[in-house]
Amino acid sequence: MYVAVKGGDRAIENSQKLLDEERRGDPRVPELSLDQIREQMSLAVDRVMTEGSLYDPELAALAIKQARGDLVEAIFLLRAYRTTLPRFGVGEPIDTAKMAVRRRISATYKDLPGGQLLGASFDYTHRLLDFALAAGDERPVAEIAPEGVESGMQHVADILDHEGLIEREDPDDENQPVFDLTRESPRYPADRAARLQNLARGDEGWLLALGYSTQRGYGNNHPFAGEIRVGEVAVEFAPEELGFPIEIGEITVTECEMVNQFKGSAQVPPQFTRGYGLTFGHCERKAMGMALVDRALRARDFGEATEAPAQDEEFVMAHSDNVEASGFVQHLKLPHYVDFQAELVTVRALRRKAEAARAIADAAE
Amino acid sequence: MPTEHSSAATPEQSAERRARQRWMSILAKAEFSDLDTLWNNLPSKPTWTVVRLPEIGMVMARGRAGGTGQRFNLGEVAVTRCAVQLEFGAVGFGYVMGRNRRHAELAAAVDAMLQTPSRRDALERAIIAPLTLRLDEKRLNRSRKAAATKVEFFTMVRGS
Structure with missing residues (x-):
């Protein structure tokens, strides 16, 4: 029905606004920049580029931010963006x-x-939580060989x-x-x-x-x-x-x-x-x-x-x-009202048949 | 360095091509901020026409099974390209990984200028040499940090 569709529109719009707000989290906490994600969540960026099949650290950082850290969602976003770009050609195999x-x-x-x-x-790390890191990262310095x-x-x-x-x-x-x-x-x-x-x-x-x-x-x-x-x-x-x-x-x-x-x-x-x-x-x-x-x-x-x-x-x-x-697992969330109505009709019919069969069996005893 | 494809080139053409491959590589790998600063410091800049507007696209990166075998498609890299023509001369191309349009246009302009013999030496000194130095420094710095993590199994038994 048309009215129901209009109602859905508003709900979707409001859901997306709520999503934006929840992505941002507590506004008293500073917002993440793409540079911060790229530099400090670099392994997440690497995974998103690999499975998103597009090498672009800035875009992968944006995808991670937009997906609230859901990496599979971020991969989806990068794949979708990828389809909008022309391919100039194929590179030589990397050596x-x-x-x-x-x-x-x-x-x-x-x-x-x-x-x-x-x-x-x-x-070779001990996999112990580092509470010093929680208190604030003192600038670490790597050793440099001659x-x-x-x-x-x-x-x-x-x-x-x-x-x-x-x-x-x-x-x-x-x-x-x-x-x-x-x-x-x-x-x-x-x-x-x-x-x-x-x-x-x-x-x-x-x-x-x-x-x-x-x-x-x-x-x-x-x-x-x-x-x-x-x-x-x-x-x-x-x-x-x-x-x-x-x-x-x-x-x-x-x-x-x-x-x-x-x-x-x-x-x-x-x-x-x-x-x-x-x-x-x-x-x-x-x-x-x-x-x-x-x-x-x-x-x-x-x-x-x-x-x-x-x-x-x-x-x-x-x-x-x-x-x-x-996509295929999550499509199960989409309305299947008509499919489900059909299944309801079927299961009711099966139950009636089973009940009738039981009644005949009972009568025969 | 890149490998040569065509075999029908004179030694001069081959040398010219290698020189161009080298500077195009440096221009592409340079940090945009470094290129931009060096560009802004150039005393004289020619005017050019943009033959192909900066365009963002992709190049499919390939690998080889086992590093040396059967080719396969690994995934795409974002690339921006641009082509410019100097007022009285050469056409330059910029192919630069990433999505920075200005980087691609400057790379194309410098490529065109470097093809102009009268400008080449000055530009090499003003732009290509410093960019090469920065890239080498960056690479060496990364490499020295990696070298510090080398496992020395025999340190204990060494000695007279």
Whole structure:
């Protein structure tokens, strides 16, 4: 009915005003600036950029502010904004071997060339709440070494590759297109490019849980964190009007290479196999989950049994996107009055039938 | 540094292209505030026509499986581009990550000016060299902080 629609309009408008007020919180407390979010909630910004699939720290900070810190909502906002922008083209693949490394660890080699760089990490903190921080952050000062980190740090996988102990990751044919799920519908079986793009945008919680499931035995792949590195890489792009590639800026990325148990064949002696994770910003847990799931999804390529959920690519890929998942779950809140009326009619009819059947049975006794 | 795509270039063209790749990279990576300050300090500035208004868009960033293998689409980066033409000369392009229109326009203007041989040396000194220095400093500072977190497993057993 028309009247009901008008009533809904006002309620929605007022709900949004209330939302704005609650977002702001107590007006006596200073308002958050985007700079504060970008600088002091930087890991939230990184997650929103990665899963929102758009590298822009200011926009991610705005999305976080607008979403009141609800990161999945912020990811939705960034994805929606993304659709309003034209795409100038596709960049050259980033070269993580040339990364300006700020953190680099390996669980497979103690003394790897270039060394273990802890960088800024929660790993060795005691996870005790810091009440000094609650009282106000005294300007912390990092230690500064006399020299920087050596450049062009070798990947751990290259060390194993010299001995032929690990499968090689060779470039694909540059003339072939690369699957893009923002332009094409998913096809199954999916190729690795489609899987990696899906996982790169995928929900961190989903990948964490699926990766964890593989460690607990659901598609066990015996992983070692071969290498995790975080740092800056250049983004190169060749504009048509120039005809040659130029660097258009730098992005921070996290890369994880998982080294997994062996596969061999009549032609190739047993080798370690690999799983790969890559994210925008510093999203280490996500990169590790992604690398575990990437390896699990390669089960078919290696002729392994595909019995566990993490090895089922359609199951994994079709449910990884938190914008889609959130949309479909939350649409249940929308009015389903007519559907529900139909169900009411059905359940009443079924009950009448059941009652009638019981009455006949009672009469027969 | 960027890799070369086309093979049919003379050594002069290749050198010219590498020079341009270098300054375009510096102009794109520079902090806008640094570029803006250096620009404002320039004694003489040419006039230009904006051939393409600053436009915000995206470039798809790609990775490779295992760092070296199959290409895949990682996600997009926000980019602003602009093209300008100097009154009597070169067309300059600005492609700059982020959404700062002025940054893209200044990058395009400096790119055009640097293509003008009579201006190049002065501009290199006034803009490109200081920006390069700032970027190198920033990178080295980050790198030295990371280096301070290097694990020294053998410190205990070293010695005579």
